[in-house]
Amino acid sequence: MAEQGPEREIVHLLRKVTVEFGLRQAEFAARNGMHPTDVRALICLLDAGRSGTGATAGRLGAELGLNSAGTTSLIDRLERLGHLTRTRDARDRRRVLLSVTPQAVELGWAAFGPMIGSAEALLRGFDEVEVAAVRRFLLGFHAAVSAKPDPAGGTDRS
Numbered sequence: 001m002a003e004q005g006p007e008r009e010i011v012h013l014l015r016k017v018t019v020e021f022g023l024r025q026a027e028f029a030a031r032n033g034m035h036p037t038d039v040r041a042l043i044c045l046l047d048a049g050r051s052g053t054g055a056t057a058g059r060l061g062a063e064l065g066l067n068s069a070g071t072t073s074l075i076d077r078l079e080r081l082g083h084l085t086r087t088r089d090a091r092d093r094r095r096v097l098l099s100v101t102p103q104a105v106e107l108g109w110a111a112f113g114p115m116i117g118s119a120e121a122l123l124r125g126f127d128e129v130e131v132a133a134v135r136r137f138l139l140g141f142h143a144a145v146s147a148k149p150d151p152a153g154g155t156d157r158s
Contacts, residue, residue: 055098
């Protein structure tokens, strides 16, 4: 096998991190009576909250690749567990917005806060150019793994 360059090593390190992070998420889900998809849903809702985007059942289902019945079941389960609330949109009363409860945020922070803190501390040791390079790499790699396969055999970058 040919010698691998630093680029391939970095890709493999990122894979190693994502596998470990996925295992921690699965352990967190099991410890807290959730399915791994429930954790992904909470992450989607937290991301929507950080971006100021209203999260609806339709949007959540689309992001998770679930049909309407599966999305409803997931939302009902998270609401029963006390991790999610539904509220009417003040601007459009027909729309129901989903949000993560403070209890769920606290639970997640207890599990993942130390890991996040370690990553932030590591990044504080980088200069602005290094931080920009890490951001550019992660954004670019995310775009690459998010690209939908083209039925003709390539990838669709839309």
